[in-house]
Structure formats: structure tokens, C-alpha cells
Amino acid sequence: MNLEFTQEEIAFREEVRAFIEENHPKYLEGMGNREDMTPEDMTAWHKILGRKGWSAPAWPVEYGGTGWTPTQRYIWSEENARVGTFMPLPFGISMVGPVIYTFGNDAQKQQHLPGILSGDVWWCQGYSEPGAGSDLASLKTTAVRDGDHYIINGQKTWTTLAQHADWGFFLCRTDPDAAKPQEGISFILVDMKTPGVEVKPIKLIDGGHEVNETWLTDVRVPVENLVGVENQGWTYAKFLLAHERSGIAGVARSKRGVEKLREIAAQETIDGKPLISDFDFARKVSQLEIDLAALEYTELRTLAGEQAGKGPGPESSILKIKGTEIQQRLTELTLEAVGSYGTPMYGSIADVGSNQYPIGPDYAQLSAATYFNMRKTSIYGGSNEIQRNIITKMILGL
Amino acid sequence: MDFNFTEEQQMVRDGLARLVREEYGSETRREVIASDAGWRPEIWAQLAELGILGMPFSEEDGGFGGGAIDAMVVMEEFGKGLVVEPFVPTVVCAGGFLKHAGTAAQKEEHIGGIVSGERIFAFAYAEPKGRYDLADLQTTAKKDGDGYVLNGHKAVVIGAPWASHLIVTARTSGEQRDKDGISVFIVDKSAEGVVTRDYATFDGRRASEVYFENVSVPADALIGEEGAALPLIERVADEAVAALCAEVCGAMKVANYMTLEYSKQRKQFGVPIGKFQVLQHRMADMYTEYEQAVSLTYYATLKLDAPERERKLAVSTAKVRIGQAAHKIGQEAIQIHGGNGMTDEYAIGHYFKRLTLFDSEFGNVDHHMKRHIALSAG
Ligand SMILES: Cc1cc2nc3c(=O)[nH]c(=O)nc-3n(C[C@H](O)[C@H](O)[C@H](O)COP(=O)(O)OP(=O)(O)OC[C@H]3O[C@@H](n4cnc5c(N)ncnc54)[C@H](O)[C@@H]3O)c2cc1C
Ligand SMILES: Cc1cc2nc3c(=O)[nH]c(=O)nc-3n(C[C@H](O)[C@H](O)[C@H](O)COP(=O)(O)OP(=O)(O)OC[C@H]3O[C@@H](n4cnc5c(N)ncnc54)[C@H](O)[C@@H]3O)c2cc1C
Numbered sequence: 001m002n003l004e005f006t007q008e009e010i011a012f013r014e015e016v017r018a019f020i021e022e023n024h025p026k027y028l029e030g031m032g033n034r035e036d037m038t039p040e041d042m043t044a045w046h047k048i049l050g051r052k053g054w055s056a057p058a059w060p061v062e063y064g065g066t067g068w069t070p071t072q073r074y075i076w077s078e079e080n081a082r083v084g085t086f087m088p089l090p091f092g093i094s095m096v097g098p099v100i101y102t103f104g105n106d107a108q109k110q111q112h113l114p115g116i117l118s119g120d121v122w123w124c125q126g127y128s129e130p131g132a133g134s135d136l137a138s139l140k141t142t143a144v145r146d147g148d149h150y151i152i153n154g155q156k157t158w159t160t161l162a163q164h165a166d167w168g169f170f171l172c173r174t175d176p177d178a179a180k181p182q183e184g185i186s187f188i189l190v191d192m193k194t195p196g197v198e199v200k201p202i203k204l205i206d207g208g209h210e211v212n213e214t215w216l217t218d219v220r221v222p223v224e225n226l227v228g229v230e231n232q233g234w235t236y237a238k239f240l241l242a243h244e245r246s247g248i249a250g251v252a253r254s255k256r257g258v259e260k261l262r263e264i265a266a267q268e269t270i271d272g273k274p275l276i277s278d279f280d281f282a283r284k285v286s287q288l289e290i291d292l293a294a295l296e297y298t299e300l301r302t303l304a305g306e307q308a309g310k311g312p313g314p315e316s317s318i319l320k321i322k323g324t325e326i327q328q329r330l331t332e333l334t335l336e337a338v339g340s341y342g343t344p345m346y347g348s349i350a351d352v353g354s355n356q357y358p359i360g361p362d363y364a365q366l367s368a369a370t371y372f373n374m375r376k377t378s379i380y381g382g383s384n385e386i387q388r389n390i391i392t393k394m395i396l397g398l
Numbered sequence: 399m400d401f402n403f404t405e406e407q408q409m410v411r412d413g414l415a416r417l418v419r420e421e422y423g424s425e426t427r428r429e430v431i432a433s434d435a436g437w438r439p440e441i442w443a444q445l446a447e448l449g450i451l452g453m454p455f456s457e458e459d460g461g462f463g464g465g466a467i468d469a470m471v472v473m474e475e476f477g478k479g480l481v482v483e484p485f486v487p488t489v490v491c492a493g494g495f496l497k498h499a500g501t502a503a504q505k506e507e508h509i510g511g512i513v514s515g516e517r518i519f520a521f522a523y524a525e526p527k528g529r530y531d532l533a534d535l536q537t538t539a540k541k542d543g544d545g546y547v548l549n550g551h552k553a554v555v556i557g558a559p560w561a562s563h564l565i566v567t568a569r570t571s572g573e574q575r576d577k578d579g580i581s582v583f584i585v586d587k588s589a590e591g592v593v594t595r596d597y598a599t600f601d602g603r604r605a606s607e608v609y610f611e612n613v614s615v616p617a618d619a620l621i622g623e624e625g626a627a628l629p630l631i632e633r634v635a636d637e638a639v640a641a642l643c644a645e646v647c648g649a650m651k652v653a654n655y656m657t658l659e660y661s662k663q664r665k666q667f668g669v670p671i672g673k674f675q676v677l678q679h680r681m682a683d684m685y686t687e688y689e690q691a692v693s694l695t696y697y698a699t700l701k702l703d704a705p706e707r708e709r710k711l712a713v714s715t716a717k718v719r720i721g722q723a724a725h726k727i728g729q730e731a732i733q734i735h736g737g738n739g740m741t742d743e744y745a746i747g748h749y750f751k752r753l754t755l756f757d758s759e760f761g762n763v764d765h766h767m768k769r770h771i772a773l774s775a776g
Contacts, residue, residue, distance in 0.1 A: 135666040205747035
């Protein structure tokens with residue numbers, strides 16, 4: 001056993017750090033996840049990485065991956081977290097890309113993989129429906145074969161950032177009479193500009209607009225857009241979910257978040273002294289770091305297993321549960337740290353249209369919105385209850 | 399022991415419950431908080447008409463002879479509908495200062511206007527660096543002839559955009575965190591040198607940053623004793639905390655109810671999600687939290703007139719426990735609502751936001767835990 005990085009890994013870290021230093025646009029630094037980011041801001045880093053050939057570290061080399069080991073990928077995400085880069089959206093790189101190169105045909109690979117790698121094509125995920133959330137297999141959207149087209153009808157919801165999407169991957173029911181609901185589902189790629197596709201915004205409790213309802217009315221999609229075999233979509237959907245879950249732990253980002261929390265708590269005062277010198281508060285921050293260390297080393301063990309050829313199994317549920325709990329706690333403590341200045345609503349000065357400077361210290365502005373927004377992390381990607389069900393069934397055998 | 403409400407209190411509760419139900423649906427509330435005004439003066443007028451704004455004042459002061467228990471009843475109903483109108487700053491806080499320390503002339507001047515709904519107050523006590531310490535004040539009031547000159551910056555003053563008057567805590571002598579040298583003033587918001595920056599808050603209210611730039615006030619703006627106001631401020635703040643605890647109990651009750659109903663309707667895997675034991679147990683815990691919060695709200699409210707130490711212990715006990723309950727209930731309610739809980743359209747998110755921001759009003763969990771520890775140490 002050895003916790004140290006090898007010489008090669010240390011050299012790799014230096015190479016990565018230098019690359020980020022030289023290429024990451026300064027105006028995006030630390031922008032993280034701000035509500036006011038434009039779609040161009042969100043893809044800027046992705047496009048730079050695409051040109052370097054680093055946008056899809058985990059893909060096989062033959063499809064445009066880097067060939068990095070899991071440890072190198074880990075170093076990569078740490079270095080990105082350090083400057084707070086906005087990483088490629090997961091829908092292309094982490095979700096549909098692997099499905100296409102694993103189950104798609106050559107034409108699909110040629111058509112779609114380059115745009116995913118370069119960041120020029122924006123993807124969205126059309127899985128959930130109003131009645132099908134945790135129980136995804138109960139989805140109702142239908143795709144009916146009509147000559148060399150499918151005609152899709154139904155309503156998807158929670159489609160993240162679909163307002164900017166060029167393409168979406170949708171789960172549709174192609175065999176309503178299948179013995180089990182999982183058996184009649186297909187995985188279909190849809191050009192979001194096809195007539196009949198309508199995207200309507202959903203406003204969330206933080207005031208932002210990141211999710212949408214997607215309505216599909218008589219949408220005609222060429223059969224070539226079917227991935228893999230008709231009615232086998234559930235297999236690909238599950239494969240994709242496993243990819244969605246890995247990386248959801250967000251250790252590197254949370255580490256950076258704790259540093260920021262400490263910086264805020266050094267500026268806030270209590271009794272005329274820095275808040276971070278307050279035992280009660282400091283204890284909570286340390287508790288968070290301790291939880292984060294437990295998560296980090298669990299993730300490293302998982303990575304080591306992967307390096308040795310063991311695919312991520314149901315253990316990834318541990319990473320999802322603990323990772324999201326830590327992210328939520330971090331935002332909760334950040335909100336607590338800013339005191340009364342968590343109360344003003346960011347971006348909604350009553351006097352709309354004025355150019356007033358923001359209320360309170362800069363670091364307070366997004367604290368409440370971020371806390372409210374991060375409640376989503378224990379709901380999506382398979383809710384934390386569903387993750388616990390997975391652990392009890394697949395690991396504990398109950 | 400008697401935990402029953404009087405017939406009159408019951409009537410007030412029923413009347414308010416009707417008002418909130420009929421006039422304060424979540425749809426309407428959403429529109430109102432997004433409007434320019436951000437509140438409804440006509441609701442305020444209705445409250446005045448119903449006698450709600452005069453309830454906690456004695457009859458000789460022009461009120462209806464009620465007290466803290468009446469305020470509790472009112473606030474609980476307000477909490478159920480997430481009412482944003484400024485009852486706490488105007489009636490509980492300004493009313494409290496006037497009742498406990500106002501001169502006959504000051505009462506005469508202000509209470510009538512409060513009761514009739516014409517005069518609205520905000521309580522400007524918090525400062526950017528003060529972190530819940532009522533004595534940590536950089537705002538100053540310097541003697542100037544007969545009157546005073548105020549300078550300073552008050553943070554997140556709830557209800558200030560709607561207020562005609564402000565109650566302001568300021569230092570008339572001493573150092574930033576001294577317990578002595580603190581005074582309280584009634585300031586006309588239109589006085590020269592009062593500068594406000596108004597904004598919306600995440601829980602649907604309005605607040606201001608209030609700056610005092612050489613604001614001259616007359617001698618009779620001082621309420622209570624010059625330089626010795628801290629005990630008075632603490633008492634009024636405790637009364638405000640008790641009222642807010644009642645409000646949050648109302649909000650938690652509705653959040654629990656909505657979650658329970660949702661869990662009976664929402665089906666996944668062919669069954670209502672309320673059939674999953676893991677969710678059942680959590681709703682049982684939410685219910686338990688709520689019941690304990692109600693108990694401590696009664697406790698704090700009933701101790702508001704007790705000797706100082708007893709009062710503070712009761713109030714801090716309630717603020718800690720209810721702050722914790724509000725966090726837990728808010729988070730669980732969102733989680734059990736799934737994606738729908740995250741939307742602005744579903745009312746539950748609005749309850750969650752109010753339950754969250756309650757913590758930072760008049761001292762968060764840690765602040766009151768520390769006060770509890772200090773008081774327990776004797
Ligand atoms: C911000 C956000 C972004 C999203 N982005 C996307 C996207 O881009 N594309 C997409 O397709 N989907 C997306 N989703 C949808 C997400 O995957 C679903 O919200 C999630 O699967 C939960 O489904 P639901 O919201 O219908 O909740 P429900 O399934 O109704 O669950 C409600 C509650 O019941 C619990 N529960 C359900 N079943 C069980 C059980 N068997 N045992 C115990 N507890 C249970 C849940 O854990 C939850 O607490 C997003 C959601 C959010 C909030
Ligand atoms: C110190 C002590 C004194 C006692 N004194 C008396 C006495 O004077 N007279 C007497 O008659 N009995 C007495 N008992 C027995 C006591 O009532 C039983 O221990 C109790 O009913 C639990 O039963 P069990 O121990 O068989 O546990 P089990 O019923 O086997 O339960 C084991 C675990 O499963 C959980 N569980 C069981 N059913 C469910 C469910 N439906 N949902 C979720 N979880 C569940 C339990 O909560 C527990 O955690 C005593 C026990 C103790 C420890």
C-alpha cells in the first residue's frame with residue numbers, strides 16, 4: 001500500500017497545471033456555476049480542451065480519449081477544481097458519448113463523436129417524465145415506426161439546459177406490449193430542431209432556469225437515430241446511469257469549496273474576531289473536512305480498483321450519497337457563515353433595471369441560491385433513497 | 399397547567415385562518431411578492447380592521463388588551479400562509495419598545511397609528527459586522543444640542559421599504575462591543591440623511607440596507623434610558639424571537655401536511671411513495687420535530703415576562719431547537735417532493751426558503767446555543 005503519487009504522476013500534475021495556467025480564460029476563473037453564465041461561457045473551456053484532445057479523458061483512445069489512468073484523471077479533476085473551471089457538461093462527454101461508442105453503429109460514431117469532443121454540439125438528456133422519476137421504466141413517451149421514421153409523442157421533464165441543446169437522447173417506448181416495462185424501451189437521438197420539439201422553462205426555487213419541460217408532438221425522427229437494437233434501450237440507459245454516477249462525488253470541487261468557506265469565515269467576524277476562530281463554527285468545518293477525507297480515500301480506493309480492472313460497481317452509490325451530502329452541507333455552512341447577508345435575493349433588487357451594486361460582501365451573494373439549488377443533488381442522478389436501496393439489494397443482499 | 403386558548407383567541411385564530419385561506423393563496427402570494435410593491439396594503443388595512451394590529455396593546459394605550467400569547471396565535475396563522483406583511487417589526491418590535499419604555503407622549507404619538515395601520519415600522523438593529531450580537535454596534539448617536547446626530551449602516555432591515563418609521567439601535571458612548579452606552583431611537587424614515595437601498599429577500603419579503611448620514615433627531619426620539627438600553631433591546635428581541643418561532647411552527651405544520659399529502663398522491667413503482675417505510679419514518683420524525691417546536695414556542699412565549707435569566711433561557715432553548723427543526727423539516731420536505739420540490743411553482747419550496755432564513759434572524763442556532771451555555775453556567 002502506498003498513498004503517494006509516483007514521479008510520473010507528479011510530473012503529469014505539473015504538465016496539467018501549466019496547461020490550465022496558460023489556456024484557461026482568466027475572465028472565467030472561479031466563475032464556477034454562476035446563474036449569469038452564457039452558453040458560450042459554459043462551453044468555452046470544453047472547446048479549448050477539445051482542441052487539445054483532453055475533453056474526454058475517460059474515453060478509449062481510439063475514439064478520442066486520452067489514455068490516462070484513473071489516477072491521472074483524478075489529478076486532472078483536482079487541478080481543474082483548483083481554479084474553478086467550468087468542466088464540459090456531462091450530457092455529451094459522460095453520458096451519450098460512451099453509449100454511442102459502445103453501442104452505436106459506425107455512422108453514428110462518425111456523425112456525433114467529433115461534435116461531442118469539440119464541444120460544438122450541445123446535448124441534453126430526455127429520460128424523466130412527469131410520472132416517471134425514480135421509477136424510470138414506467139415512462140410513457142412513445143416512438144411508433146412509420147416507414148423509415150419513428151414518430152415520437154410524449155412529455156419529458158427536468159431536461160437540464162435543453163434550452164441551448166442541439167441534440168437530445170431520449171428514452172421512448174417502442175413496444176407497449178412487452179412482458180416487462182423495461183423490455184419495450186428504445187434509446188433514440190433527436191435533433192432538437194425537429195418540428196414538434198418544444199422546450200418550456202421551469203423556474204427553480206433559487207430563481208434560476210436550468211431545467212425544462214420538453215414536449216414532443218408527432219416528432220419525425222429517421223430510424224437511423226436509433227442506438228443499438230430496438231427495445232433494448234434500457235440496457236444502454238442503465239450503462240449510462242453508471243457513468244452519470246461516477247464523478248458525481250465531486251471531491252475536488254468540495255475541497256476547493258471548503259477552502260473558500262474557510263476564507264469567508266476568516267473575513268466574517270464574531271465578537272470582533274474571525275468567525276473561523278470560533279470553536280463551534282471551526283468544529284463544523286473540520287467535521288466537513290473529515291467527512292470529505294473519508295470520501296476522498298474511498299474514491300481513491302475505487303479508482304485503484306478500476307485501475308486494476310474492476311469496473312465501478314454498486315459501490316459508486318456510496319460515492320453518490322456521501323458526495324452529495326457533503327456538497328449540501330458545504331453550501332449550508334457557507335450560507336451560515338455569511339449571516340444576515342444570505343437573506344437578500346441575488347439578482348432581484350426590488351428596483352429592477354437599476355445598476356446598483358450588490359448587497360453585502362461579494363462572497364455572500366450566491367450563498368442562499370447555491371444552498372437552495374444544491375438540494376437537487378440528492379434528488380437527481382438516482383435519488384439518495386434509490387442509492388441506498390441499491391446498496392441494500394446489491395451489496396447487502398437484503 | 400393550562401394550554402388552552404381563550405374563546406377570544408380562538409376567534410382571532412379562526413378569523414385569521416379564514417383571511418389567510420381566502421386572501422393569501424400561494425398563487426396570489428407569488429404574484430404579490432414579485433410585484434413592485436411586494437406586499438398588500440389592503441391586507442394590512444384588513445388586519446387593522448380585524449383588530450389584529452392593536453391586539454397586543456393595553457386598552458389604555460388604545461389597544462385591545464392582549465399580549466404575547468395573542469401575538470403567538472396571530473403569527474402561527476401568518477406562518478401557515480407565509481404572510482409577508484410586517485407584523486413583527488411594527489407590532490411586536492416597535493410596539494414592544496413603546497409598551498415597555500415609551501413615554502406617554504411617545505405612546506400617544508405612535509400607538510394609535512400602529513393600531514389603525516397607518517404607521518409602519520422596521521427594526522434596524524443588525525450591522526454588517528455584528529453577527530447577531532445586539533451590543534456590537536458601530537452606528538453612533540452623538541449628543542447635539544437637545545437632540546442627537548446619527549451615523550451608521552444597518553444591514554438587512556426587514557420591512558424597511560414599507561416603513562414610515564424606524565427603530566434604531568445606536569451607540570451614545572463606549573466602544574463597539576460594550577454593553578453600556580447603547581440607546582434606542584425612533585426615526586422618521588423621511589428624515590434628512592436616511593438613505594435606503596431596498597431589495598427583495600429570498601423568502602419573499604422586502605428589506606433595506608439603511609444608512610444614516612448625519613441624521614438629526616430631536617431629544618424625544620430617544621426611547622428608554624440613554625446609554626442603558628441593552629436590556630430593553632434584548633427583551634424586545636426575545637419577544638420577536640418568540641413570535642417568529644410561532645410563525646415557523648405554522649410554516650412547519652403546513653410543510654409537513656403538504657409533504658404527507660404529496661406522499662399519498664405521488665406514485666412510483668406502482669405505489670404511493672408514502673408506502674416506503676424509509677419515507678414514513680422520516681415523516682414521523684418531521685411530525686415529532688414539529689410537536690416539540692410547538693411545545694417550546696409555548697414555553698418561550700409564556701416566559702417572556704419572567705425574570706431576565708429565565709426568559710432568555712426559554713427563548714434560546716426555543717430558538718435553537720426550532721432552528722434545527724426548521725432545517726430538518728425544510729430539507730426533508732424538498733427531498734420527499736423530489737424534483738417537484740425544487741420548482742418555484744410548487745408551494746413547498748417557498749416554505750423551505752422561509753424555514754431556512756428564519757435561522758439568521760435575531761441569532762442563529764450557534765448564537766443561541768452559546769447564550770444557553772452562558773446562562774446555564776450561571
Ligand atoms: C435540477 C434537476 C435536474 C435534472 N436533470 C435531469 C435531466 O437533465 N434529464 C432527466 O432525464 N432527468 C433530470 N432530472 C430528473 C431526476 O432524475 C428525477 O428528479 C429523479 O429521478 C427523481 O424523480 P422524481 O423527481 O420524479 O421524484 P420521485 O421519484 O417522485 O421521488 C419522490 C421521493 O420519493 C423517494 N422515493 C421514490 N421511490 C422510492 C423507493 N423505492 N424507496 C424509497 N424512496 C423512494 C425519492 O427518493 C424522493 O425522495 C433532474 C432533476 C432535477 C431536480
Ligand atoms: C431491557 C429490556 C427490558 C424489557 N422488559 C420487558 C418486560 O418487562 N416485559 C416484556 O414483555 N418485554 C420486555 N422487553 C422486551 C421488549 O418489549 C422487546 O425486546 C421488544 O418488543 C422488541 O422485540 P425483540 O427484542 O424481539 O426485537 P425484534 O422485534 O426482533 O426487533 C429487532 C429490530 O427490528 C426492528 N423491527 C421490528 N419490526 C419492525 C418493523 N415492522 N419495522 C421496522 N423495524 C422493525 C426493531 O425495531 C429492532 O430494531 C424488554 C426488553 C429489554 C431490552
